[in-house]
Amino acid sequence: MLERLCDLRRAVEKEGGAAELYALKYEQCGIELTDGKTKKASRKQETGYALRVIHKGRVGFSACAGAEPAPDLVEQALASAQLGAQARFQFPPPQKPQKDVTTYDDRTPKLTFQQAREVGERLCATLKERYPEALVEAGVSWGWAETHLLNSSGTECSQRFSSYSVSAMVQQVKGEEITIVFCGKQGFGPKDEFASRVTEVILERLNAAEREAKITSGPKKVIFDPMYGVFSILTPLWEGFDGENVARKASPLTGRVGEKIFSDLLTIVDDPLTEGVGAYMWDGEGVAARRNVLVDGGVLRNFVFDLENAARAGMEPTGSARRGLLSRPKPSFSNFIIERGETPLSDIIASIDEGLYVVNPLAAWGANPLSGQFSTPLGFALKIEKGEIVGRVRQVSIAGNIYEDLKRVAAVSREAEWFGNRLIPHILVDGINVVAK
Amino acid sequence: MEKEKVREILEDALARSRADYTEVRFERRMTTVVHFRHGEMEVATTVSEEGGIVRSLLSSGGWGTATFNRLADVATFVEAAYECARALPKQNIKLAETPPVQDEVRFCVERDFRKIGLSEKADLVRGYNEAILEAGDAIIDSHSLYSDIWVERFYLTSEGTRIYEEWGEVGLRFSATARKDGIVQRAGQSFAKPAGYEMVLNKETLARDVGALAVKLLSAPPVKGGRYNVVLNQELASVFIHEAFGHLSEADHVYENRRARELMVLGKRFAPEFFNAGDDGTVEGQRGTHKYDDEGVPTRLNWLIKDGVLVGRLHSRETAAKMGESLSGNARAISYRFAPIVRMTNTFIANGDTPFNDLISDIKEGVYACDSYGGQTELENFSFIAGYGYMIRNGRIAELVRDVVVAGNLFDTLRNIEGLGDDFKWIERGGGCGKGGQGPLPVGMGAPHVRIRDVVIGGRK
Numbered sequence: 002m003l004e005r006l007c008d009l010r011r012a013v014e015k016e017g018g019a020a021e022l023y024a025l026k027y028e029q030c031g032i033e034l035t036d037g038k039t040k041k042a043s044r045k046q047e048t049g050y051a052l053r054v055i056h057k058g059r060v061g062f063s064a065c066a067g068a069e070p071a072p073d074l075v076e077q078a079l080a081s082a083q084l085g086a087q088a089r090f091q092f093p094p095p096q097k098p099q100k101d102v103t104t105y106d107d108r109t110p111k112l113t114f115q116q117a118r119e120v121g122e123r124l125c126a127t128l129k130e131r132y133p134e135a136l137v138e139a140g141v142s143w144g145w146a147e148t149h150l151l152n153s154s155g156t157e158c159s160q161r162f163s164s165y166s167v168s169a170m171v172q173q174v175k176g177e178e179i180t181i182v183f184c185g186k187q188g189f190g191p192k193d194e195f196a197s198r199v200t201e202v203i204l205e206r207l208n209a210a211e212r213e214a215k216i217t218s219g220p221k222k223v224i225f226d227p228m229y230g231v232f233s234i235l236t237p238l239w240e241g242f243d244g245e246n247v248a249r250k251a252s253p254l255t256g257r258v259g260e261k262i263f264s265d266l267l268t269i270v271d272d273p274l275t276e277g278v279g280a281y282m283w284d285g286e287g288v289a290a291r292r293n294v295l296v297d298g299g300v301l302r303n304f305v306f307d308l309e310n311a312a313r314a315g316m317e318p319t320g321s322a323r324r325g326l327l328s329r330p331k332p333s334f335s336n337f338i339i340e341r342g343e344t345p346l347s348d349i350i351a352s353i354d355e356g357l358y359v360v361n362p363l364a365a366w367g368a369n370p371l372s373g374q375f376s377t378p379l380g381f382a383l384k385i386e387k388g389e390i391v392g393r394v395r396q397v398s399i400a401g402n403i404y405e406d407l408k409r410v411a412a413v414s415r416e417a418e419w420f421g422n423r424l425i426p427h428i429l430v431d432g433i434n435v436v437a438k
Numbered sequence: 439m440e441k442e443k444v445r446e447i448l449e450d451a452l453a454r455s456r457a458d459y460t461e462v463r464f465e466r467r468m469t470t471v472v473h474f475r476h477g478e479m480e481v482a483t484t485v486s487e488e489g490g491i492v493r494s495l496l497s498s499g500g501w502g503t504a505t506f507n508r509l510a511d512v513a514t515f516v517e518a519a520y521e522c523a524r525a526l527p528k529q530n531i532k533l534a535e536t537p538p539v540q541d542e543v544r545f546c547v548e549r550d551f552r553k554i555g556l557s558e559k560a561d562l563v564r565g566y567n568e569a570i571l572e573a574g575d576a577i578i579d580s581h582s583l584y585s586d587i588w589v590e591r592f593y594l595t596s597e598g599t600r601i602y603e604e605w606g607e608v609g610l611r612f613s614a615t616a617r618k619d620g621i622v623q624r625a626g627q628s629f630a631k632p633a634g635y636e637m638v639l640n641k642e643t644l645a646r647d648v649g650a651l652a653v654k655l656l657s658a659p660p661v662k663g664g665r666y667n668v669v670l671n672q673e674l675a676s677v678f679i680h681e682a683f684g685h686l687s688e689a690d691h692v693y694e695n696r697r698a699r700e701l702m703v704l705g706k707r708f709a710p711e712f713f714n715a716g717d718d719g720t721v722e723g724q725r726g727t728h729k730y731d732d733e734g735v736p737t738r739l740n741w742l743i744k745d746g747v748l749v750g751r752l753h754s755r756e757t758a759a760k761m762g763e764s765l766s767g768n769a770r771a772i773s774y775r776f777a778p779i780v781r782m783t784n785t786f787i788a789n790g791d792t793p794f795n796d797l798i799s800d801i802k803e804g805v806y807a808c809d810s811y812g813g814q815t816e817l818e819n820f821s822f823i824a825g826y827g828y829m830i831r832n833g834r835i836a837e838l839v840r841d842v843v844v845a846g847n848l849f850d851t852l853r854n855i856e857g858l859g860d861d862f863k864w865i866e867r868g869g870g871c872g873k874g875g876q877g878p879l880p881v882g883m884g885a886p887h888v889r890i891r892d893v894v895i896g897g898r899k
Binding site: 032042046060063071080084136179246327329371372377380398438 | 482507
C-alpha cells in the first residue's frame with residue numbers, strides 16, 4: 002500500500018506540485034439482535050485513497066474508495082487545484098509524537114461471531130427477563146483500521162486503530178405512550194463491563210420511567226445526563242469551537258480568547274493523548290497530537306484547528322484535523338472532555354426542590370449554532386422533587402440560550418463517564434426555561 | 439472495466455454460493471462537488487467509489503452480509519457472507535415471493551452532467567454565491583454548493599433476478615448567515631432532482647431569496663411560545679408526514695413488536711375522513727423514484743392512510759412475509775456499504791380542496807410555519823425546526839417571526855388536522871433521510887398546505 006502512495010506522490014511532484022496521500026483500510030464486524038435472538042451478522046471491508054495537492058499555489062483534492070487508487074486520481078486532484086482555494090499552508094515535515102497513546106487492542110481482530118453472540122444474547126436475556134413485553138434490540142460490533150499518511154515534506158506516519166462497542170435499546174409501548182431507552186459503550190477492545198453497564202443504565206431508566214410525574218412551566222434547576230443530555234445541549238458549541246468557523250469569523254467565539262464565557266465550574270479539554278476512542282498520535286495531516294484546553298475555569302482558551310484554518314486565523318494548528326475516507330481533513334474533536342467537579346451526583350439531586358433530570362433532548366441539533374438559542378422537546382426526562390427522582394415527565398420542552406445558560410452552571414458532578422469519544426460529568430444548570438403542556 | 443466483464447465476474451461468484459438465497463449488488467459511483475464559501479472557492483472535486491455487498495440467507499441460520507471493494511475477490515466475500523449467515527441461530531426467515539426480473543434501467547437526461555467541465559460548474563456556483571451576497575453586508579457567512587452523482591448498479595440474485603440500473607442526480611444548496619446588533623439568523627434552501635445539468639441552471643432567484651430571508655429574519659421577532667392553530671406550508675407538511683408518520687409506517691419498526699403492532703393496526707382511524715397519505719416510488723422525476731427497490735421488487739403506489747384510516751405500510755420481502763401483507767417495493771440501501779432496509783420512496787399527503795386564503799380566514803391568532811431545517815422523531819414524539827414563519831392575525835398573514843419549532847404527539851396532531859389546501863406540490867429539495875446509520879437517502883416528499891389546531895409552538899415565553 003505504501004508503495005502505491007509513494008508512486009502517486011512522485012507523479013504529483015513530477016508535475017511541480019506537493020502531495021499529501023492518505024490511505025485508509027478498515028474491517029468491521031457486527032451482529033444485530035432483536036428480542037434476544039441474533040438476527041444479522043455482517044463483515045465489512047473497505048479501502049480508500051485520498052490525494053491533496055498544492056499546485057501553483059492552490060489546493061486540490063480528490064479521493065476514491067476502491068481496492069486500488071483510481072487511475073485518474075492524480076489528474077482529478079490537479080484539475081481540482083486549478084480551481085482550488087489559495088494555499089495558506091504547506092504540508093508539514095515529520096513531527097515527533099508528544100506521547101504514546103493506546104489506539105489498538107490485539108484481541109479485537111480475533112473476536113468471533115460466537116463470542117459476540119454470547120455477549121449480546123446474555124445482555125438481551127437480562128433486559129427481557131425484567132421487561133418481557135418490551136422490544137429489546139442490541140448490537141455488538143468490532144473493527145480495526147490502518148491509516149497511512151505521507152506528504153512531500155517527508156512526513157510518513159502509519160497508525161492502527163481498533164474499536165469495540167456494545168449497545169442496546171428497549172422500547173415499551175403502553176397504549177399510545179411509547180418509552181425508548183438506549184445505551185451504548187465503546188472502547189478499543191472487548192470489556193465485560195460494557196454489557197453490564199449498558200444493562201444497568203437501561204434498567205435504571207426504565208425503572209424510573211414506571212411512574213409518571215408532572216411539572217409546571219417556568220425556570221427550573223436541570224441536571225443534564227452525561228450520555229446524551231450534555232452532549233445534545235452543547236451542540237451549538239461544536240460549531241463555536243470549530244476552527245473553520247473561527248477563521249471565517251462565523252463563530253460567536255471569534256476573537257474572544259481570554260474572555261470569561263461560562264461559569265468557572267466548566268473546564269473543557271480536547272485531548273487525543275488520553276486513552277479513549279478518539280485517541281491518535283498524529284492528526285489527519287500528520288501534525289502531532291496534543292492536549293488542547295478549550296475552556297479553563299469558564300475562560301475561553303482555544304479552538305480546534307487544522308492547518309488551513311489555523312493559518313487563516315493566524316493561530317497555531319492544534320493537531321485536530323480529522324478525515325473520513327472520501328473527505329478533506331477538517332478540524333474536529335478527538336476525546337472531548339469536560340473536567341469532573343467535586344459534588345457527588347446524589348448530593349446534586351438531593352439539593353433540588355423541583356427540577357428535571359434530562360437524558361435525551363430531541364432535535365437539539367436544531368439550535369441556532371451562532372446565537373446558541375435552542376428550544377427542544379425532551380424525549381426522555383425525569384422529574385426531581387424534594388431531592389428525589391419521582392418519575393418520568395412527558396410532553397415537556399426546554400428552551401434557552403446555551404451561551405447564557407452555561408454561565409449559570411451550579412454544579413458539576415464528581416462522577417464522569419465515557420460515552421463514545423466523550424468523557425462527561427453530570428451538569429446542573431440553574432434556571433433553564435421549562436415549557437410543560 | 440466493461441459492463442459485461444463485471445457481470446461475468448459477479449455471475450461466477452454468485453454461482454458458487456452455498457447459501458439458500460444469495461444476492462450481490464455492485465456499484466460504481468462518481469460524485470462531483472463545487473463549494474463556494476462566502477465568495478471564495480472552498481473546493482471543486484470529483485470522488486469515485488467502487489464496491490459491493492453480498493447478502494446470504496440460510497434456512498438453518500439468518501442473514502449474513504459482507505461488503506467489499508475488490509471486484510476480483512468477490513467470490514471470497516460470497517463465502518464470507520455465507521459464514522456470517524451460518525454463525526446465526528435458526529430463525530425461519532421467509533422472503534415474500536417476487537417474480538425474478540431481467541431488466542436494464544437507463545438514466546436518460548437532456549444534458550449529461552458528466553460531460554460538463556469542473557470550471558463550468560464552478561462558474562455557475564460562483565454566480566449563485568454572488569446572488570446570495572446581494573443581500574448586503576449583514577451577511578457574514580454563506581455557502582453555495584453544486585453536486586452531482588452518477589451511480590451504476592448491478593444486482594443479481596440466486597432466484598434469477600438480473601438488474602442493471604443507472605441513476606443520477608444534480609443538486610444545489612444555498613445558505614446564508616446574517617448578523618446585526620448581536621442577533622444572528624440563518625436561512626437555507628436546496629434543490630435536488632434526478633435529472634440533467636439543465637435543471638440547476640437559472641436558480642438565481644432561489645439563491646437571492648436565501649440571502650434576503652436571512653437579513654429579513656434579523657428584524658423579525660421570535661415567535662411567542664404557546665399553543666396555536668397552525669398552518670404548515672407544503673414543505674413543512676411534507677417533512678411532517680415523512681418524519682412523523684412515514685417512519686412509523688416502516689414495517690421493520692413494528693413487526694417484531696407486538697405492542698407497536700397493536701398501535702399501528704390496519705383499519706384504525708388516525709385522521710379525519712378527508713385525509714389521505716401514501717408513498718409512491720413510481721412518480722416521474724422524483725428523488726425516491728426507482729423502477730425496482732434494492733431487492734428487485736417493482737415499486738408502486740402504497741396508500742398509508744385512506745379516508746383517515748390506516749390501510750397499509752411499507753415492506754421489505756422479509757417484513758411482508760412475516761406480517762402476511764403485500765410487497766410494497768420499499769427495501770432500499772444508500773450504497774453498496776449497506777444491506778437494504780425498509781425505507782420510504784416519495785411520501786405525500788394527498789391534495790385537499792381548500793384555497794389557502796380560506797384555510798387561514800377564520801384563524802384569529804395563529805402561526806404559518808414554513809420550510810424546515812429538519813426534524814427528529816421518537817415514535818410518537820416529534821419536533822421540527824421551521825425555516826421561518828409568519829403570525830396569522832384575524833385571518834391574514836401578518837408579521838414574519840423566527841425560531842419557530844413545531845413539536846407534539848403524532849396521534850394528537852393527526853387527529854387535529856382541520857383542513858388541507860388545494861395546492862399540492864412535490865418538494866424538490868436536497869439532503870435526504872437517515873435511518874439505521876444509513877443516510878442521506880434521496881427521498882421525495884410532497885403535500886398541500888395543512889391546517890392543524892392546538893399545536894405546541896416552541897419559542898421563548
